[in-house]
Every structure is written in C-alpha cells, then in structure tokens.
Amino acid sequence: MLLDIVILIVGLALILYGANFLTDGSAALAQRFNISEFVIGLTIVAIGTSMPEFVVSTLSAFQGNSDVAIGNVIGSNIFNTLAILGITSLLTPVALTKTNIKWDIPMGIFASFVLLIMTSDVFLGDGTIDMIGRGEGILLLFCFAGFMAYSFLTAKNIPEAGIPENTPIKKKNGWVICAMIIGGLAGLIFGGNIFLDSAISIARAAGIKDATIAITLMAGGTSLPELAASTVSAIKGRSQLALGNVVGSNISNIFLVLGASATISPLTLGDITTGDMLVMVGCSILLLITAYTFKQKKIDRIEGVIFLLMFLAYMAWVVNR
Secondary structure, three states, X not given: OHXXXXXXXXXXXHHHHHHHHHHHHHHHHHHHOOEOXXXXXXXXXXXXXXXXXXXXHHHHHXXXXXXXXXXXXXXXXXXXXXXXXXXHHHHOOEEOOHHHHHHHHHHHHHHHHHHHHHOOHHHHOOOOOOEEXXXXXXXXXXXXXXXXXXXXXXXXXXXXXXXXXXXXXXXXXXXXXHHHHHHHHHHHHHHHHHHHHHHHHHHHHOOOOHHHHHXXXXXXXXXXXXXXXXXXXXXXXXXXXXXXXXXXXXXXXXXXXXXXXXXXXXXXXXXXXXXXXXHHHHHHHHHHHHHXXXXXXXXXXXXXXXXXXXXXXXXXHHHHO
C-alpha cells in the first residue's frame, strides 16, 4: 500500500511537469505557424493526451475485454466534459468562438450520436447483441481522417470578436518546441500510466468489477493528461487550448480509439449500459447549450459548478448500480 502511494505521488509530479511543458510548447507552436491555439489543442494536444485511452482500449480489444475498451472511452468522454471543463471553467471562464459553436462542438455531438447508433443494434433491430463491428471500426477511422484533414485545412489563426488575444510569448526555435511537446507528452503519458496502475491495483484488491473500474478509475486515470493539460492551460490564460484539448480528445476517443479497437476485434458492450451511452451524448449536447445560458458564448463558473455536480452524481450512480 505504501509503495502504491509513492507511485501515485511520482506519477502526479510527472503529470504536472509534463502538462506545463506541453502547454508552453503548444502555445509556441501556434504562434510560430500562425495557427489558432484551439486547433493545436483540437489536434496535436488532443491526440497526444488520448494515447493512454488508445493503449488501454486497443490492448483490451486484443485481450477480448470489450466492455473495458468501450467503458474506458465512454467514461473518459464524460470525465473530459463534466470534470475537466468543470474544473477549467472554475479557474477561468472558457470563451466559445463562432467556429466552436457552429463546427467543433457539433462535431463532438455528431461523434457521440454515431457511437450511440452503432451500439444500438438490438433497439434498431439489426442484431441480437449491441456491438461495434470491424466494418464500423473502419468507418470510424475514415471519420477521424476526415476530421483531421478539415481541422488542418482551416487552421489559420483568425481572431474573433469578443475573444481576447493571448499574451504574446517569446518565439522559440523549432527543435525547442518539438522537445517541449514530445517531452511534455512523455511526462503526461508515463506519469498517467504509473498513476493509473497503482490506482487500479488498489481497486482490484478491494474487489471492484472490471467494468466499474473501466468507467470510473480507468477512464479518469487515462484522462489525467487531458486534465493536467487543460487546467495548466487555463491557469496560463489559454482557455481555447484547454477547450480544444477536451473537444478534440472526445472526438479522437470515438473515431480513432474505438475505430482502431473495433478494427482489431469487434467490440460488445458487456456491462456497459445504454444509460452510460446516453449520459455521454447528453454531455456533448450540454456543452453546446452552455453557449446560450448565463454569460452567452462562455462556460462560466456557475456552469463549471453544475458540470462538477453532475459528474459526481453520475459517479455515484455508476458505483451504486
């Protein structure tokens, strides 16, 4: 038990240092190539911080643990939206641009609905078991490729009215930027892995089911890189980078992570319920609703508190069911 606590602390330290380097490196990259910080967060940072989910879900698919593969992604997306954006907006309100509202957030909603439809075989009368087949996995990968292509084709940094420009940073050499991003991601992923392993060993020793571990501890643990990257970005006044990280991670988790996992081996829901799927879809819709409530075109602190309360309620429901 003492060793697990030490590993938790070491993992947390690596996560925090990694997040700091990744945030600064990503901001420098955006400035150097005149790309919006949101797009950098939506693509490079989001994919990098989604690597823990990718590793966990693909390995689970190889081992035939479908519910772990799917539960990890569903739980991560719920954690990303409710917990990470909840915490981020408490630190600093997150402004939403016209592009966020018209394209980025709706794309996240679209990805969630695609996953819901693919896992509703019984309800739609397409089969006797809810699953994501190999053909659907390949389709998800094509969706991911299209999403990435569009994001980079429209990546030019165009300031929008009402969105203050970030504080300029000193320009860095290309190799320094690469070292910061790669080193930051390495710290996040390695630190997150050892943190997660120690947490899961404690949970299993307590006799908790794998499906419950997947949608709570495992999902939260693999989302630690997103949490660290987003909160550090918010503290440094780069809320668009934080928002892009969350939205991009959610889309990558569905299109890339589950797409690759289902291509390796068809995925069945197992102990994952339709209720979990609907909560995930609801979270993506809730993010769009925040653009029109309280302080319009912002996720403000009141909404941050609501997000966190909803996350705690969902966790209590998962643990008690």
